[in-house]
Amino acid sequence: MDTFSTRHMDIEDSGSAIPDHLPPLESDQHVLLVFTGQAQHIQFLVEQQLVLGRRSPENSQPPDVDLAAFGAYPAGVSRRHCVLRREPGKLMVMDLGSSNGTKVNDYRLTPHSPFQIVNGDSFWLGRLQTWIYFKA
Template sequence: MIKCTECGSSQEEGLLFCSECGGFLLVETGKITAVLPFSEFANRPPPPPLAKDTLAPAAVAPKIALVVPSSRRRFKLTVQDEVQIGRASSELVPEVDLSDDDGAEKGVSRLHAKIHAVQEGLVLIDLNSTNGTLLNNYRLPPHEPYPLQSGDEIRFGDLLVHIFLSDSGSGTN
């Protein structure tokens, strides 16, 4: 049995809150907090990027759809060489302009990232953005190519986007 430090009532060990007054029972100092499962996930380094020598240009221009769940907008694109992602300004208008998706408020840089078509498929490259790019919850280092798969989750700053690759033989998106 343990004593509640708030009201002094006896409580069974292992309880978090006092059954009499609702006071928090775990006030001992020096105890180490348990690590929750998957808590290290956000701090893990991403898998290794593709080697620069595997980045030969693609023979066929892949078709993609970018979906922004918060605004329900879709961008259907053909990636001839690369597609720039960011927010429009007077000097620059990227192919994927996330201004209307609260891009500025959610930390999207004017020139945030690009999707590049290579023989291996598509790669995502962060362009040293202010608030970073996450691919499936991995923070990407700037200027490194990471392979994309259909259904991947990308965060440009705090703006969530899903990417879907079209099957080139079906002609549907």
């Protein structure tokens, strides 16, 4: 019978899984939302701030970015769910008191408290999962 053993590898410990410096969001970079289980994605430029949510006939203030085509209603996305806001060198997200909450990398955001998003974060609006990327 053959036996297998695991080869020992030298791995350096960097000390922290969190980088000391996050690359800044450049002024010309677009935000790309890639939805889990969907063939389509959304790309847009956040010049100041944009509201994400779902359009509905009763909504007198529609969101800037409508997620209805991505299954927003059955996933529990509110009409005005959260806001993405550009600040110098970074992108912030703030839940607008949505019914089902907003999460970044499994961290549930406190409503009306800004939270920094970085390139490659997992981003949940209710049960709608997306990945967020910065793209030139």
